[in-house]
Amino acid sequence: MKVLHLAAEIYPWIKTGGLADVTGALPQALREAGAEVRLLLPGFPAIAAALEQQRTLASFGPAFGAGEVRLLLGSLGQDGVSVVMIDAPWLYRRDGGPYENARGAPWPDNLQRFGLLSWVAAHLAAGEFDPRWQADVVHAHDWHAGLACAYMAAHPGRSASTVFTIHNLAYQGLFGNDEFATLGLPERYLQPDALEFHGRFSCLKAGLVFADRITTVSPTYAREIATPEFGCGMQGLIQQRAAVVSGILNGVDPAVWSPGHDALLAAPYSAADGAGKALCKRALQAELGLEADAQAPLFGLVSRLTPQKGVDLVLAALPAALAQGAQFVLQGSGDAALEAACAAAAREHPGRVATRIGYDETLAHWLIAGADAVLVPSRFEPCGLTQLYGLRYGTLPLVRRVGGLADTVVDASPQAVAEGRATGFVFDAATPEALAGALQRAITAWREPVLWQALMRRAMAQDFSWAEAARRYLDLYRDLREERATS
Ligand code: ADP
Ligand code: GLC
Numbered sequence: 001m002k003v004l005h006l007a008a009e010i011y012p013w014i015k016t017g018g019l020a021d022v023t024g025a026l027p028q029a030l031r032e033a034g035a036e037v038r039l040l041l042p043g044f045p046a047i048a049a050a051l052e053q054q055r056t057l058a059s060f061g062p063a064f065g066a067g068e069v070r071l072l073l074g075s076l077g078q079d080g081v082s083v084v085m086i087d088a089p090w091l092y093r094r095d096g097g098p099y100e101n102a103r104g105a106p107w108p109d110n111l112q113r114f115g116l117l118s119w120v121a122a123h124l125a126a127g128e129f130d131p132r133w134q135a136d137v138v139h140a141h142d143w144h145a146g147l148a149c150a151y152m153a154a155h156p157g158r159s160a161s162t163v164f165t166i167h168n169l170a171y172q173g174l175f176g177n178d179e180f181a182t183l184g185l186p187e188r189y190l191q192p193d194a195l196e197f198h199g200r201f202s203c204l205k206a207g208l209v210f211a212d213r214i215t216t217v218s219p220t221y222a223r224e225i226a227t228p229e230f231g232c233g234m235q236g237l238i239q240q241r242a243a244v245v246s247g248i249l250n251g252v253d254p255a256v257w258s259p260g261h262d263a264l265l266a267a268p269y270s271a272a273d274g275a276g277k278a279l280c281k282r283a284l285q286a287e288l289g290l291e292a293d294a295q296a297p298l299f300g301l302v303s304r305l306t307p308q309k310g311v312d313l314v315l316a317a318l319p320a321a322l323a324q325g326a327q328f329v330l331q332g333s334g335d336a337a338l339e340a341a342c343a344a345a346a347r348e349h350p351g352r353v354a355t356r357i358g359y360d361e362t363l364a365h366w367l368i369a370g371a372d373a374v375l376v377p378s379r380f381e382p383c384g385l386t387q388l389y390g391l392r393y394g395t396l397p398l399v400r401r402v403g404g405l406a407d408t409v410v411d412a413s414p415q416a417v418a419e420g421r422a423t424g425f426v427f428d429a430a431t432p433e434a435l436a437g438a439l440q441r442a443i444t445a446w447r448e449p450v451l452w453q454a455l456m457r458r459a460m461a462q463d464f465s466w467a468e469a470a471r472r473y474l475d476l477y478r479d480l481r482e483e484r485a486t487s
Pocket of ligand 1: 016017018019021302303304331332333358359360361364383384385386387
């Protein structure tokens, strides 16, 4: 089974969120499950610097505004996963993020940048750049790769099936119709039954319309996106395609997130020997200027700061929890107003609330290990990874009952506690009051060490593995291959 994945992020080289964690782990897990995986990536500076190049597959150009384009086959050191990097310096070699410049403005040539990524995928899959390698399946991630499904549909030599994975339906890759011609796609694709979306066109919609299978990253989110509340205007289309939509939960990469051998931590620990966790908490409190108080329940949040993540709910619920002796660590970056509000909370409550604005991988590990509970009060959450990391680290997740959060955390209700199933705290309404109620329950549980220890043990015994996710994706790929063979 030959599978070509394409994506705009990959941990640890280029990351804005969980998509990078997925593309950093899933290809390897698929390979271990028996697939032959190639990963197609834009030649961003960090990837170009890390690529161990084996050979040049092709060079051509000009294309998509790039003078010359070279396709380089190599690896990023992951066992058995080949990388094809698109070397197009004019489009990709610049400082800043994958989608935005350092000031947070989208790159003006994003359509060319991700159009090229998608176009190359379709032609690479057909064996045009490397006659020795043709894909059975092209697997595109999020809007940046959505156009690949349109190019595949339009490609006369198409032999591969397509899978489109929605990591976040809210980012739709919208562009003005005047830019459509630069893509070289059939004009009819600019119709409402294809890419057109409210007077513009959407690269995400290309994936939703043309992919043979649509997946998203949890079963609950797969159901939610068929409703107006979560569908971001795409719910009608999702309903139409319901027969090919499914949810496959993300996993955790144990090489990156395991408390027993996490080199970033002040002290490693395990379910059997939790002494290190107390050291991690003390180190986190000292590092961030929080009072060195082992008895204070410490709540942590590590997140992009966008309305999706419900950080405003945390800020509103904070005073009541502080009054009961809690501490908070807020780490993230994003919306300027949310950044400022988080910073203000720390100034208002010195020694009890610490805020770190910015992206910091080491601090994220310190927080997940050192906090007692991790907050994920999202308005919507396709999967969510920090609650999974929290479970592994015995840092109980406190989450809203949406998307992947609902699928991965069992609320400490009296019944679930009695049955030994509880792993965290779950609340329903996206209101400060509902979150405050969950914080209250968590603080009460924290004051009962026997109960808290039992919850921790249960949490740490959870296994959200990439092997399981890879098995499901592979089943999907096999179904597609069979369909193709019999059609
Ligand atoms: P999303 O993809 O919507 O941002 P996820 O929970 O799936 O949410 O993934 C977020 C990932 O990004 C996690 O690996 C988390 O640890 C990481 N992360 C988020 N913000 C930061 C930050 N400021 N510093 C370091 N890591 C961060
Ligand atoms: C998205 C979602 C998040 C998910 C991640 C990886 O960014 O917001 O819920 O975990 O993708 O699939």
